Amino acid sequence: MHIHTLEQWHHSHDFSVDQNHAERNTKIVMLLTALTMVVEIVAGTIFGSMALLADGWHMTTHVAAFGVTIFAYQYARSNASNPQYTFGTGKVSVLGGFASAVALAVIAFVMGLESLGRFFQPHTILFNEAIRVAVIGLVVNVTSAFLLQDHHHHEHEDDHNHHDHNLRAAYVHVLADALTSIFAIIALFAGKFLGWVWIDAAMGFIGAAVIAKWSYGLVHHTGLILLDGAIDKQTKLAVVNAIEEDADNRVTDLHIWYVGQHHLAATISLVTHYPQTSEYYKNLLKDIPSLAHVSVEVNHCHGEPCVDIHRT
Template sequence: MSGHSHVFLGERHDANARRTLWVVGLTAAMMVAEIVAGHVYNSMALLADGFHMATHAGALAVAAAAYAFARRHAEDRRFTFGTGKVGDLAGFASALVLGVIALGIGVESLGRLFDPRPVAFLEATVVAVIGLAVNLASALLLSDGHGHHHHDHDHHHHDHDNNRRAAFAHVMADALTSVLAIVALLAGRYLGWLWLDPAMGIVGAVVIAFWARSLLRDTAGVLLDTTDPHLEAEVREQVEGPGDARITDLHIWRVGPGAHAAIVSVTGGVEAEAIRRRLVPVHELAHVTIETR
């Protein structure tokens, strides 16, 4: 039975891997620029954002490594159902990093709210604008192919490439902090609203924490083999619809982006091949095991 394929990497795996590598390069370059500028202009805000971006660069590197690992070991028999979940594991780790970043930004912002520090507004604004441009370019790279091609079923929230989604979340978190920083820096320079910088930091921390929570929930669900109730209902409808078969045990779990495995135990005297034909319309099922009694 070794001829049966267990490669469930997702149709855009290689394209997403290439885009993620480009984003890693862009983020790392911007990180170095912000840290250098922070030293030159004696700006703690730029230094903090530079080191904050370093954590994103690290998380993006993990995403790129996950793509490479999944591709390299796609045919490795040690992985019972292939390496389609490697991206979800990387996404879960990235979500944890996002949560830590949100906490760090929130704590630092609260501290600065009660203890304002002088900021080199002009220089910091220029670098923040450049950083935003890099973030938007990175987001554009990662958003290509963001859509899914499912015409008859609505399971799109379970079909995401969570590794690419995590990389996208990191880039958007950076873009958000850049936008909030630009608004706060301009208000600080022209209106004297020094309090707005830490206030915007708190807003950014809350939004990033929300993204991290959503990503944690979805990736943890994949890693823990949670079932998709809609997909399960569809399988039951296809198998039991004619009325001559009854499902006694059903397990459905995700093995890769858009790909699910299923174990279906059926009674009623219907042959396994007949059940398999009934499940053909359920295109999310990539690996089906049928037990008949």
């Protein structure tokens, strides 16, 4: 009986979400992307197209990102109950995203240098062959987008409040890659029919810029979560209002941070003339999304209360 009581009060630190459908589709997309990546890089090198090479290198960002995503799903799932992780494994995918962002920055830098070299030393381009490969890359990108979009709609129907934002970002990034493929095709056609060979290198710069921008945004977002950065003021205000609108409670100390991509932890210290159990105050916060782990410290304030909760 005593053991049952302890289990009843135990906090779960499993902040992972069942993403079997997402994991399966991600594996398919990663395989398609990896095959197309190899074909585009080899073809871009042989046919002399920097735009095609840029698109191929851009696809490596996807392969790396999808690989990290799959690893994160599996690692987080297998270690969800591991006591070595104080707040569970919710940040595994965030850490993976940060590592991928660093790799993306390196790729963008290399692409930029290669494109710069092509401006001063243009290479001979076999336009017809390069165009065919670029079109194949575009088809793969569109197919991948549909696969990830299918999961997004399925997830939306099942649970509106637990989106896999990391996978949604991958979906948007695949669309961006499709746009890069379109740029490559445009550059190749412009070079073939208008003689604008320089536009091929220009599209390489555009591809590098897209990757660099995505890398910067990912570093900023994941870094904030990994370093327990402050969350938005709206969520903090919602927590304070939910507690202070009840009786004469006053929040004296508040810390809220991410323990996973979609889960928040909070420690709250409050003072009141009418102290209740910690569960009472946690229940006041039940309508605030993403709050998964809440600790409440209740301090009894002596003296005359500011609000008489017994008056009618």
